[in-house]
Amino acid sequence: VGLRQGIKLGLPVGVVVATIxxxxxxxxxxxxxxxxxxxxxxxxxxxxxxxFALLAVxxxxxxxxxxxxxxxxxxxxxxxxxxxxxASLRGGPARRAAESQVLVDASWAFAHKGDGTFDREVLIGxxxxxxxxxxxGTCAGVLVGDVLPDSESIGLDVIFPAFFLALxxxxxRRARGPLAAGxxxxxxxxxxPVAPAGVPVVAAGxxxxxGVRRR
Amino acid sequence: VIWGVVVALAAINAAFKAIGPALLGGRRxxxxxxxxxxxxxxxxxxxxxxxxxxxxxxERVAGVAVAGVAxxxxxxxxxxxxxxxxxAALLRA
Numbered sequence: 062v063g064l065r066q067g068i069k070l071g072l073p074v075g076v077v078v079a080t081i082x083x084x085x086x087x088x089x090x091x092x093x094x095x096x097x098x099x100x101x102x103x104x105x106x107x108x109x110x111x112x113f114a115l116l117a118v119x120x121x122x123x124x125x126x127x128x129x130x131x132x133x134x135x136x137x138x139x140x141x142x143x144x145x146x147x148a149s150l151r152g153g154p155a156r157r158a159a160e161s162q163v164l165v166d167a168s169w170a171f172a173h174k175g176d177g178t179f180d181r182e183v184l185i186g187x188x189x190x191x192x193x194x195x196x197x198g199t200c201a202g203v204l205v206g207d208v209l210p211d212s213e214s215i216g217l218d219v220i221f222p223a224f225f226l227a228l229x230x231x232x233x234r235r236a237r238g239p240l241a242a243g244x245x246x247x248x249x250x251x252x253x254p255v256a257p258a259g260v261p262v263v264a265a266g267x268x269x270x271x272g273v274r275r276r
Numbered sequence: 277v278i279w280g281v282v283v284a285l286a287a288i289n290a291a292f293k294a295i296g297p298a299l300l301g302g303r304r305x306x307x308x309x310x311x312x313x314x315x316x317x318x319x320x321x322x323x324x325x326x327x328x329x330x331x332x333x334x335e336r337v338a339g340v341a342v343a344g345v346a347x348x349x350x351x352x353x354x355x356x357x358x359x360x361x362x363x364a365a366l367l368r369a
Contacts, residue, residue, distance in 0.1 A: 073354050098278050105286035115281055125277050132285050136292055138320060144296030145313040148305055157297035164293045166324065173317045177310035214368055216361030219339035222328040223360040225321050226340055227347040232318040237311075245319035249326045258327075265323035272311030 067171065067186020074167045075190030077220045079198035080212055081109050085116075086202020092120045096203035103199040107165070107192055111136045114258065134259035141266050142169050149179035163188035170228040175235055237271060244268035339364030 082103060089099035089112075106112055111132040118128035143161050146169065150157040163185050172184035212218065232238045245265035252261040305313065329337050343360025347353065 073357075094278055098282060102282045102286075106282065106289055108289055111285055111289060115285060119278070119281070125281050128281050129284050129288070132281075133288050136285070136289050139289065139292040140295060141316060142320070143293045144300065145316055147297040147300040148302055150297055150302075152302075154298045154301045157301060158294035161293045161297040162290060166320075170317060170321060173314075175314065175317075177305065177312070177314035177316075213333070213336075214365065216335075216339055216364035216368070218332070218336050219343065219360040219364045220357055222325050222332075222336070223340045223343035223357050224353075225324045225328075226344045227353055227356055229318060229321040229325060230344065230347050232321060235314070235318075237315060238318040241315040242318040242322040245322040246326060249323040250330075253327065253330050261327055262320060262323040265319050266316055268319040269312045269315035272313075272315040273308050275308070 063180055063182025064186040067168075067180075067183035068189055069186075070171050070183065071168065071187030071190040074187070074224070075194035077194075077217065077224075078109070078191045079194035079201075080217055082195045082198020083202035084212060085109065085112055086199040086204075087206060088113075088116055088202075089199075090203055092116055099203050100196070100199050103196050107195060108136060109195070110259075131257060131259070134257055134263075137259060137263045138166075138266065139164055141263070142166075145169075145177065146172070146179045146184065149181050149184075151181060160185070163192075165191060167191065167224065170225070173232075175232070241268045241271055244271065335364040335367040338367055 085103065086099050089102070090096055102112055114132040114135045115128045118131045119125075123131075142164055146161060146164065147157060150160045152160070160181070165188055168184050168188040168191065169179070171187045172179040172181070174180055229242065233242060245268040248265045248268060249261045252264055256264070325340070329340060339360040342363040343356045346356035346359050351359070
């Protein structure tokens with residue numbers, strides 16, 4: 062039941078993810094990647110932010126090491142997110158590690174129950190349409206090129222930040238949510254001008270440490 | 277080079293996600309740790325919103341604001357997102 066609910070939640074997100082996948086396929090092949098390389102990247106990495114970071118650094122003449130470094134920083138938020146969901150998964154350590162691979166921002170936020178625990182079925186269910194959308198979108202981008210109108214002209218760049226904002230508004234209703242969000246905002250704004258991409262998000266996670274204090 | 281970075285990032289990405297679950301297993305979290313993870317959601321979501329708006333085009337900021345107001349007014353999520361995208365699209369038309 063939870064799985065079906067998760068898939069339902071994830072479907073509209075999957076559609077948006079597919080359009081971003083199309084732009085990844087188009088940009089990657091435009092930057093000299095083979096179609097197979099672009100599609101395999103989406104299959105095995107399954108992360109828009111990480112893959113775009115790779116592309117951007119390589120396309121601007123950066124070394125392989127610089128590209129991996131930048132993408133690693135962008136991905137580092139999955140470490141605390143993974144620690145957070147650990148107890149909500151099922152089975153032994155190996156099975157939990159395998160289940161954790163479905164983790165992406167949107168599913169993680171959908172699955173949060175508000176008390177630090179997560180709904181495993183919603184996490185997995187809402188990831189499925191996003192994975193399918195991401196891979197199929199990349200295939201479309203590689204095979205047919207730019208099938209979409211310019212994504213910014215139809216406002217698609219609004220969807221992800223707006224989606225995260227809507228989920229954030231729900232989190233703000235909980236005790237100490239506004240305080241954690243306010244601290245995170247200060248950290249992010251202070252670091253954006255000076256730190257490489259990805260670092261501000263991970264550092265903002267430190268704001269959650271106010272939870273250590275008893276109320 | 278491309279195959280190398282793709283494989284490397286896939287491994288790093290999988291490791292980031294797996295380390296917590298592999299090391300902690302199913303251990304129940306002490307209440308203080310649970311409180312920290314509960315607050316990780318507002319903290320990370322705030323940072324994701326800000327990083328995607330900072331240096332972004334003003335039309336995106338306007339669209340996200342409209343979607344945010346719609347969400348506050350309890351408009352269903354999908355509709356709120358469509359309203360936000362529509363706002364940006366119209367401003368750019």
